[in-house]
Amino acid sequence: MGLSVGIYGGSGYAGVELVRLLSGHPEVGSLLVGSRGYAGCRAGEVYPQLGWDGEFVGPEALDAAELDVAFVAYPHGESAAVVPGLLERGIRLVVDLSADFRLPDAGMYGEWYGTEHPAPELLAEAHYGLPEVFGVAEGRLVANPGCYPTAAILALAPVVRRLRAGSVVVSALSGVSGAGAKPSAKTHFVSVNESAAAYGTPRHRHTPEIESALGAVGEIPAAVTFVPHLIPVTRGILETIVVDAPELPDAAEVLGWYGEDYAGWKFVSAAERYPEISHVANTNRVRLSAAADRRAGKLLLFAAVDNLLKGAAGAAVQNMNLALGYSEELGLEHLV
Amino acid sequence: MGLSVGIYGGSGYAGVELVRLLSGHPEVGSLLVGSRGYAGCRAGEVYPQLGWDGEFVGPEALDAAELDVAFVAYPHGESAAVVPGLLERGIRLVVDLSADFRLPDAGMYGEWYGTEHPAPELLAEAHYGLPEVFGVAEGRLVANPGCYPTAAILALAPVVRRLRAGSVVVSALSGVSGAGAKPSAKTHFVSVNESAAAYGTPRHRHTPEIESALGAVGEIPAAVTFVPHLIPVTRGILETIVVDAPELPDAAEVLGWYGEDYAGWKFVSAAERYPEISHVANTNRVRLSAAADRRAGKLLLFAAVDNLLKGAAGAAVQNMNLALGYSEELGLEHLV
Amino acid sequence: MGLSVGIYGGSGYAGVELVRLLSGHPEVGSLLVGSRGYAGCRAGEVYPQLGWDGEFVGPEALDAAELDVAFVAYPHGESAAVVPGLLERGIRLVVDLSADFRLPDAGMYGEWYGTEHPAPELLAEAHYGLPEVFGVAEGRLVANPGCYPTAAILALAPVVRRLRAGSVVVSALSGVSGAGAKPSAKTHFVSVNESAAAYGTPRHRHTPEIESALGAVGEIPAAVTFVPHLIPVTRGILETIVVDAPELPDAAEVLGWYGEDYAGWKFVSAAERYPEISHVANTNRVRLSAAADRRAGKLLLFAAVDNLLKGAAGAAVQNMNLALGYSEELGLEHLV
């Protein structure tokens, strides 16, 4: 038997990773993969790198199916248009990978996304799916975190729980898969290769997501400065975070906090050695480190994740596992 | 006729770029290229990508030659051991690409480089060769700036001249040629490719170089936080600088300051669009930009340079041009 | 005064390289750069990496201008539609970078390009602009060679002049700029990075171009096998050519033939060491080498070029230089 699982938006980069993980998951009995662009095509023809060779279906086939779990990997705005219907159908669990249910209130959503929230009544119900900080979802709707916030919040939460930060600057490097599968001048190989570029700052939409999550666990300054950069790698994020810290802890002390707060969680670990993207690429890991810049009175934090796994599809499956009572790494053992 | 020019250390990455530029320079009459490892080899065999196919000579051949200009591209410590002799020989101009004459006093050098300065009496005489900020050398010794400080100082000098920064955080991305030509586990293709890593922080040796230069033009906080990262590109540096600015200027205002301070200088320019490494790679340019993060009260500055050209060999030739009374872009016209 | 030069199609990758080269060319007095997509935009905004900051004009401005030389960098089919008008206007020289005038007869064009040739009467007049093999144009129309054929013909011509090849297999690796600036799933960074793919074979359109040129200098088999591959580099081509050679010459003998046939030509050279893309990238060079596989009775030839320079814009300027009586490297001295 096993779970009946459906994916809305299964042919984007995060969707394909979901397919890869769920098609090998021991508790998944049937898998329906929706794609608006590739309905009717075999996955192996569109994505020969994917082991799964089932056929993409249109969203209507998903709408008609009896599903235990639905994953929604649509762009923001479009997710919130389908999630309410899914919950009404009585599906046991909806994991939404878009930004639609990550912010705590509709006003903030409107301010940053420039559009009215399509389902504000669900915001309170949604659980922000970073279990290492916010625990396991009790309801039926999980808002899967953004890739940048995943790294930033995991690095910062243990710190802001324990000390009051004067200011927080998050500098992030991201691989190009973070920009999505749609071809554009910005994602052309020739544009990206042998280059690097800051973008989106100071109004990147992951900024309020980081601020909201940190505000829920400790005292932070009103605003976080977030500066993402695109670098020529396919996948992975590295963040260097500089925190004004009047009473500067040792690096060892911070590593100790990480050890305490994340004890028992399989995918998060900390070490003296600064993490590199290659340490986490193609895994569901987050690797953390810390250093004290005593001359300048700044605490430096380092975090690396794979944007498509712990930053998207891997976390989504981990969230499903936890919400349904399985161990968090079920089906993800090779990604620990 | 023309200048008689010699290069000590002409087979490292910066040395090779010097050879490329000087072998095509209209005022250079003869060029002697020293290499301790490749003396006796034809350059074209060692570096087929280099148009120049002369023979590398040993340092003793350089010592014996009548030179008008000497470039020294040795590691720190080794440069300061040969520069005094060059000046004693009466050479018109010595451009040192190492770190040995960049810091203003021997104590600071000892603290950061962990060794006693071999020629402290020359520190006062050396001119820090960032002409757009510090003008043209009047003496015979030019200390060619570090690659990271070149970008940071050009971005920051116009700002710290005009406002008092609360704190300064420099986050930098560098191509792998910055790590030098010597093979190591860190520069192995497999280590660098598809990865990114912070390194050297918070005690990278370019930190005091940035601080000293900025301290000479304005008021800055006691210490700058400098966080360099290695990314998988061959050449180029991108810096994102976050400045605490109680009275936050507009981006346009900062672009105006750049326009004023760098008017007439050919290699430095500023624009609204954030610079990318590809905008400056294989050129002697510095491209600058700025943004105001009003929510957080931070000024964001952006700077891009090619680490081997404006960050090393290109600046060295520019410094020679200026010191000898030529136009700054002579022989560098295709790199403007 | 200087030449009045116009570029049709100046905002594609080859066009941009033409602008870079011609804007620094000592005999070019005025430069008009046409772009159908960016007319009215400043070049520096579209291509910040380009030193030239003039304004792109529409084709009608080029049509109205008095030009000494016109370069046409349009797709095939579109070039042949504008070239006849240019010649009728009495322009001294037209260098066409498309494939339209490279094949010797209209029937062959129709077979490979799937469309009737728009100006078959000009095919006899066009000079195939590989001067190292076919000398200098005497007429007013130069057909600039394709990037792949440039490398293949230069490697093969001296060989087929001297021995009868049993069969010829050309395996080529190309950087992504060869696929053009238009974004597509195939040129998305994520598709190309960490991959390599054969494409277009066995019906790539450069096949008859190679065959025609070789047929004009020696005896070759009826058909050449041409297998291009896309690899994750921005620019450059490496070709490995395997020739069935019943009487197998030594590598040294073949290098000697290269030395003889290309004596006096500045951009072509041969050496024992196999050429690599990095040896020619960002230059107008062709580097050749050879080896004999005695066990299998095969002659191996190696050739590397930069697809955008000697494979396109560099050759076009070289062709202009030669046709107008300048030295071939004028304005290209830094690319030798």
Add this chain to the structure above:
Amino acid sequence: MGLSVGIYGGSGYAGVELVRLLSGHPEVGSLLVGSRGYAGCRAGEVYPQLGWDGEFVGPEALDAAELDVAFVAYPHGESAAVVPGLLERGIRLVVDLSADFRLPDAGMYGEWYGTEHPAPELLAEAHYGLPEVFGVAEGRLVANPGCYPTAAILALAPVVRRLRAGSVVVSALSGVSGAGAKPSAKTHFVSVNESAAAYGTPRHRHTPEIESALGAVGEIPAAVTFVPHLIPVTRGILETIVVDAPELPDAAEVLGWYGEDYAGWKFVSAAERYPEISHVANTNRVRLSAAADRRAGKLLLFAAVDNLLKGAAGAAVQNMNLALGYSEELGLEHLV
């Protein structure tokens, strides 16, 4: 319980992949990982990307252990020095990843490897571990195939079984991990990036391995021409093989042969679409395709593998599985 497994040479690139696979293998009970350079170090410190954090041991610890299965990932020459002792100890299975037991006779080994074979008496006993062509090992020693031969033989065997090839040219592109973990000028990021290079031809040591294997399944010409190239990717091999075929089959016919010969084997498949490195990277797959160049009378074959998995460690585990009676994909399910 489970198998007691040891790895000699567990800290090179292939060794690390073995550790990754074996540490997650359901039948492996204990795993001893030897490293001459890192004995005593925790694996997680040397290779943070590796999930396994055990301690590397010296070879003497492996020598002293009771092992069911030993993997040897030493350089050629060094493997053959330890394998005889392992067999004498009565270990159930030895999988040797070096080239030492791949060639059928000691004379050929001496000719290509330039040294006398250390254990010629074992050559007859060794089974060439390409099960899709040569079936399952019955003895206790498996010679794991080379990365290039794996792709070439799988593409060619079904063809040479059915038609007589006039000549065979194998052109191969390889990622840099194939060159090993030892830092050198050739593997420096700056040497490899934005370049491509042919190397080793016409005397690459994988040539006789391909010839021997093909000679065992069909009629081939006396010698194969093998031209490997290094390209700037971390892992993966793409081969394009050109076969002189007097009676040229259709591509569809060749795909049919692949389907027949590899029916039931999980890791090998064929399709019309030409394989790309990204289709197989990080998997144990081989993907094949074919095309007919009718104009030239050549059959084109295409094959892609991951050099570290199906080209090394993945095949080694597959060989262990088969030799011990498990299903070939046990512990490799996520790499199908």
